[in-house]
Amino acid sequence: MRALHETARKTLDPVRYDYVAGGAGEERVLADNERAFDRYALLPRVLRGSGTRDTSAALPGAPRTAPVLVAPTAFHRLVHRDGERATARAAAAEGAVLVTGTAATTAVRDVVAAAREAAPDPAVWFQLYPHPRREVTAALVRRAEDAGCTALVVTVDSPVFGRHTRDLRNGFTDLPPGYAAENMRGLPGTGPDALTDIPMSPAARWPDLTETLRGTSLPVLLKGVLHPDDARLAVEHGAAGVIVSNHGGRQCDAVPAALDCLPAVAGAVAGRVPVLLDGGVRRGSDVAVALALGAAAAGVGRPVVWGLAAEGETGVRRVLAALREEYDHTLALCGGRRNADLTADMVVRKGGTW
Template identity: 45%
Template sequence: MVLPPLNLFEYEKQAQEHLDTAVWDHYQGGSDDEVTLRACRDAFAQVWLRPRALVDVSSCDLRTTVLGTPISVPVLVAPTGGQGLAHSEGELATVRGAGAAGTLMVVAMFSTRSLEEIAQQATGPRWLQLYVRSRAQTRHVVQRAQAAGYQALVLTVDSPRPARCERDWRNGFAGFPFGNYDEAEFIDPRATEGDKALIQDAVTWEMLDWLRSLTSLPIVLKGILTAEDARFALEHGVAGLIVSNHGGRRLDGSVPALMALPEVIEAVAGRCEVYLDGGIRRGTDVLKALALGARAVLVGRPVLWGLAVNGEQGVRHVLSILSQELETAMALAGCPGVKQIHSSLVRQRGTFGSREPASL
């Protein structure tokens, strides 16, 4: 008898049994030598918590808001393309699972179901992730997103070119059907083998002003890792930033998101919301990211594992495990609510004797 997974790592193991090797590798893999992929996880072990004693934590409040939208836990579903490879219902199961868990899904533009179908099944809030290939296509998809009730646009900016995801090349990964587009529109002749390549290498900051002129939806940039870009983003009127290296799937050697977070938080100085993704697997990881200034985190692969193991229920269970772990961690750390989580809760590994909140 297979026991229900106790934690996200057990989901990971069970998911592998449900997926073909090529799909498993596509989901799990990173770029080049996967240095950043591993570092994303390792970064959490470099941060220590400073729990406070004798605080009334008889109930811990996990609720928060993102861009004004209430959610029951500060954990969002990250955009991941190709969810139909994990489960026949793909994104439809994920959006229902996210809604049941009381949180928000960021729907990937490269979903296997159309953004309208996904919106119809949604019981919770959702944002739409975009890549910009051409202005005409982008205008069209923004109009569709607005009509279907998406509440924000998440523009991914870490992907001017496809990266070298060599596991996919080695496996001859066949890709997946596009739910929103005619695939031919997106294949670039310069794409390397195995990539359904999207190349947006001529896109610059001006495009953001153009995008803002198209829509009143708030715009969140995904893939920011530096204070410099955070400041540019603010000048171009973004509502939020996702500190992310695409789960180690783009520039290998780029800084783990958790390490980049403090400089982005400092640069932003409260002028927009900042979120983080990459390597979140435990409630204590969420707590550390929030203590370092993130308003919420996003999870990518763990949602795919839940989806592969048990569809909508699996997604819901993965998110509820993270919620329960976060609740326990907050109680043990003396934090009765998300609002009470601040930088004095963490210190960097190896810094002894300092009473200052650590920065990475």
């Protein structure tokens, strides 16, 4: 994983590298997402194992998938010419959910088509920023449905665009010529070329979610939930899942690490819908900690982009395969046969005891 990151850093233009690597403000949350996993340790159980393990997870629109999914990240063609197509093929081949998004440099219909080249029935979710104009939101939902996406992921932690210090320093505010947020192309009152033209809605409220839910037959997950009361509201409003996330440290630089919010959110949801997590996941043992603390699966963002930048589709497959294999190995070492065997009593703070 580190080798792919280093290769990507050396390969990419520094401005493009900073766009992917950077976070909001002073990047405190960006760093804390990874540090959070170092604050926890696994407390294995013994003499409970099995020669074989079932690590599949059941998620909305993905009844049997790997517990590691590809979190939504923007503009993959900035780091590799094949962009989201390569990512889609790799995720499908590795049996992982791909969350493609509003800010993709490949249209969602082409992303799904690429995934189907690698697997007959891939799970591709569409990440959606609520638009201030409801007809634009509805049009994006229709594009995702028509493409064959199996779920929607509504990002709710982005009422305004985050202040990315590195991008401001580098003057990186527009996509280079030949690149665009392809899912925004041709929609009323939108432009696909400026980074800040990706739609954000500072006035979005719970009734807007209700309207989105009514306008689609797809399951809808909410991404960017940190407060347990919001998790309860999400379930009450009909969300099919909740994703604990601080946007990879790219929005508010004063929030907790995503992992630190997971137990309270999982407790509030109380098993009524799946809870997922992204932010700071870098190794298979991180996935195990997240699942033990209540997640049904964990998303990875930047590592996938580093793999794509370094080796294209092969690099993405290497990242996903490594995480899946490391997770399976950790599960075995913890005495587990399936994901549910990892429980909260098997996680302690570093230096603590059971």
